[in-house]
Amino acid sequence: MAEILVLGAGLGGTLAAFELADQARAEDHVTLIGQGDAFQFTPSNPWVAVGWRDRADIEVKLDRVMQKRRVRFITTGAKRVDPAASQVMLDDGTTIGYDYLVIATGPDLAFDEIPGLGPEGQTQSICQTGHAEQARTAFEAFCADPGPIVVGAVQGASCFGPAYEFAYILDTELRKRKLRDRVPMSFVTAEPYIGHLGLDGVGDTKSLMESEFRQRHIKWITNARVTAVDPGLMHVEEVAADGAVAAKHDLPFRFSMMLPAFRGVAALRGIDGLTNPRGFVMVDAHQRNPRFPNVFAVGVCVAIPPVGPTPVPVGVPKTGFMIESMVTATARNIGALLRGQPAAARPTWNAVCLADFGDGGVAFVAQPQIPPRNVNWAAKGSWVHLAKIGFEKYFLRKVRSGESEPFYERFLMNQLNIAKLKEPASDAPA
Numbered sequence: 001m002a003e004i005l006v007l008g009a010g011l012g013g014t015l016a017a018f019e020l021a022d023q024a025r026a027e028d029h030v031t032l033i034g035q036g037d038a039f040q041f042t043p044s045n046p047w048v049a050v051g052w053r054d055r056a057d058i059e060v061k062l063d064r065v066m067q068k069r070r071v072r073f074i075t076t077g078a079k080r081v082d083p084a085a086s087q088v089m090l091d092d093g094t095t096i097g098y099d100y101l102v103i104a105t106g107p108d109l110a111f112d113e114i115p116g117l118g119p120e121g122q123t124q125s126i127c128q129t130g131h132a133e134q135a136r137t138a139f140e141a142f143c144a145d146p147g148p149i150v151v152g153a154v155q156g157a158s159c160f161g162p163a164y165e166f167a168y169i170l171d172t173e174l175r176k177r178k179l180r181d182r183v184p185m186s187f188v189t190a191e192p193y194i195g196h197l198g199l200d201g202v203g204d205t206k207s208l209m210e211s212e213f214r215q216r217h218i219k220w221i222t223n224a225r226v227t228a229v230d231p232g233l234m235h236v237e238e239v240a241a242d243g244a245v246a247a248k249h250d251l252p253f254r255f256s257m258m259l260p261a262f263r264g265v266a267a268l269r270g271i272d273g274l275t276n277p278r279g280f281v282m283v284d285a286h287q288r289n290p291r292f293p294n295v296f297a298v299g300v301c302v303a304i305p306p307v308g309p310t311p312v313p314v315g316v317p318k319t320g321f322m323i324e325s326m327v328t329a330t331a332r333n334i335g336a337l338l339r340g341q342p343a344a345a346r347p348t349w350n351a352v353c354l355a356d357f358g359d360g361g362v363a364f365v366a367q368p369q370i371p372p373r374n375v376n377w378a379a380k381g382s383w384v385h386l387a388k389i390g391f392e393k394y395f396l397r398k399v400r401s402g403e404s405e406p407f408y409e410r411f412l413m414n415q416l417n418i419a420k421l422k423e424p425a426s427d428a429p430a
Contacts, residue, residue: 001027001028001029002024002025002027002028002029002099002100002338003028003029003031003096003097003098003099003100004020004024004028004029004030004031004098004099004100004101004102004334005031005033005088005096005098005100005101005102006020006030006031006032006033006101006102006104007033007078007081007088007101007102007103007104007105007267008033008034008103008104008105008106008299008301009032009033009034009035009036009039009062009073010034010039010040010042010104010105010106010299011039011042011299011320011323012104012106012298012299012300012323012326012327013032013034013102013104013105013298013299014032014039014062014399015323015324015327015404016102016104016298016327016330016331017030017032017066017069017071018069018402018403018404019327019328019330019331019404020071020102020331020334020335021069021070021071021404022331022404023331023332023334023335023338024335024338025338025339028338029072030070030071030072031071031072031073031074031096032062032066032071032072032073032074033074033076033077033078033088033090033096034062034073034074034075034077035075035076035077036075037061037062037063037073037075038059038060038061038062039059039060039062039399040055040058040059040060040128040129041058041059041060041392041395041396041399042127042128042129043162043320043388043392044057044058044392045058045126045127045128045129045131045132045162046126046132046162046165046166046169046356047169048126048129048132048133048135048136049124049126049132049133049135049136049139049166049169049257050136050139050169050170050173051136051139051140051173052169052173055129055133058129058392058396059129060396060399060400065399065400065401065402066402068402069402074090074096076090076091076092076094077090077091078090078091078105078267079091079093079267080267081101081103081267081268081271081274083101083271083273083274083289083291083292083295084292085097086098086099086101086294088101088267098294099294100294100295100296100334100337101294101295101296102296102297102298102330102334103268103281103295103296103297103298103301104297104298104299104301104327105264105265105267105268105299105301106265106299106300106301107262107263107264107265107300107301108262108263108264108265108266108269108279109125109127109128109260109262110156110260110261110262110263111125111260113156113260113261114154114226114227114228114229114260115228115229116228116229116230117154117226117229117258117260118260119131119134119135121229122229122230122231122232122234122256123229123234123256123257123258124138124139124255124256124257124258125257125258125259125260126162126166126257126259127159127162127259127260135257138255139170139255142254142255143174143177143179145254146174146179146182146183146254147182147183147184147252147253147254147255148183148184148185148186148251148252148253148254149170149183149184149185149186149253149254149255149256150185150186150187150188150234150251150253150255150256150258151163151166151167151170151185151186151187151188151256151257151258152167152186152187152188152189152224152258152259153188153189153190153191153258153259154188154190154224154225154226154258154259154260154261155190155224155225155226155261155312155313155314156190156260156261156262156313156314156315157190157198157259157260157261157262157314157315158198158261158262158300158314158315158316158317158318159198159259159262159300159315159317160189160191160196160197160198160259160317161197161317161319161353161355162259163187163189163257163258163259164187164209164355165355165356165357165361166257167185167187167213167218168212168216168356168357168358168361169356169357169358170185171185171216171218171358172357172358172359173358184219185216185217185218185219186218186219186220186221186251187213187218187219187220187221188220188221188224188226188234188236188251188258189220189221189222189224190222190223190224190225190310190312190313190314191222191223191310191314192222192223192310192311192312192314193206193222194206194209194210194213194220194222195207195208195209195210196314197317198306198307198314198315198316198317199307199316199317199351199366199369199370199371200307200308200371202351202364202365202366202376202377202378203364203365203376203377203378203379204378205362205364205378208362208378208380209362212357212362212380221236221238221249222238223238223239223240223246223310223311223312224236224237224238224239224249224312225237225238225239225312226258229256229258232252232253232254233250233251233252233253234249234250234251234253234256234258235248235249235250235251236248236249236250236251237249239311239312240311241311242311243311261313261315262278262300262315263278263279263280264278264279264280264281264301265279265301268281268301272291273289273290273291273292274289274291274292274295275303276303278303280301280302280303280304281295281297281301281302281303282303283296283297283302283303285346286329286330286333286343286344286345286346287302287326287329287330287333287347288333288343296330296333296334298323298326298327298330299318299323299326299327300318300323302318302326304316304318304370307370307371316369316370317351319351319352319353319369320353321350321351321352321353322347322348322349322350322351322369325347325348325349325350326347326349328345328347329345329346329347330345330347332345333345348367348368349368349369349370350365350366350367350368350369351364351365351366351367351368351369352364352365352366354384354387354388354391355384356384356385356388357384357385358385359382359385360380360381360382360384360385361380361381361382361384361385361387361388362378362379362380362384363378363379363380363384363387364377364378364379365377365378390411391411394411395411
């Protein structure tokens with residue numbers, strides 16, 4: 001008999017629990033540890049922030065789902081992982097031992113690294129559904145007295161797509177409310193160019209995103225380092241290629257959403273051999289920690305080096321398709337180890353994304369996610385918005401039913417192959 005723990009009940013952890021339930025033997029136990037009892041579909045948070053969705057629309061209570069899959073579900077959260085003792089201490093002080101641990105905690109949001117940043121400071125966030133609800137309240141107040149908006153991602157951020165989505169969605173919603181003409185908008189990002197996305201671009205995302213900004217009258221600052229945020233005023237340094245400060249900007253705003261830098265959660269940070277200096281879990285080609293071979297990691301908590309040097313630190317995103325491949329490889333590897341076989345499965349680490357603009361969007365495929373690539377493709381069109389709505393419904397339905405199938409691969413690749421016929425692009429995905 002083996003005790004298998006999954007730490008984190010977000011996208012990676014929930015899918016890992018499903019797939020491990022299939023891989024486990026009859027005598028094995030699978031336990032999922034989360035903070036709270038609900039799964040939230042994070043990609044829909046930008047819609048929550050402008051009132052296009054409510055929390056209940058994108059949330060799934062996991063108790064019955066996990067019971068159906070014979071997965072024990074604990075909602076107290078974890079205080080500390082002790083990989084040397086193969087134990088996890090929970091927030092309530094109890095300890096659980098394990099034979100195999102899958103870490104899927106997601107990130108800690110490092111708002112504190114910049115004075116005034118974050119929901120407890122002067123800017124909003126869409127990283128969590130609770131944050132998006134708070135942003136919605138702030139946005140409604142803003143619409144009663146509109147003014148400048150600043151959106152973007154600060155230095156060290158490793159998730160840029162939602163910032164672009166939110167800028168375009170804000171533009172769409174403000175036009176619907178006949179307020180857009182009263183709202184100057186600026187996009188501030190640590191990326192070296194628009195459309196970099198932490199991936200050195202995918203296909204022609206640079207031109208696609210810049211064109212969209214011009215069409216929507218959104219100004220931008222790249223190589224940006226946010227030094228502080230005061231009430232209604234963001235202080236930004238624009239950094240040159242040699243690292244020197246090329247310009248300083250004081251940007252007024254009445255509403256702002258800035259994605260923070262990520263780091264590993266407190267339960268993991270500072271564990272020698274498990275995490276890097278930022279607290280992200282180090283893994284090998286099989287999602288396995290080299291120092292503690294009974295520990296695996298999937299999702300945003302995994303340490304991935306940047307694609308190359310940039311004047312301002314830029315992290316690498318972990319997209320849903322990529323995370324799904326990590327989960328599948330991890331589940332298969334633990335299944336093999338349970339049966340006395342070697343852990344041989346490897347994730348593809350491909351990226352397939354739909355970036356919604358509210359009335360259109362951009363889709364891109366990077367195979368693999370880190371260049372050089374076999375497939376490097378991007379295209380835009382109104383179909384992307386419709387496809388993302390369809391995927392949200394599809395994914396939440398599958399989570400509610402507890403199914404373990406390749407959600408991203410089955411749905412998104414089908415959508416992209418349909419789109420390829422409608423809007424041909426070079427190097428389109430096969």
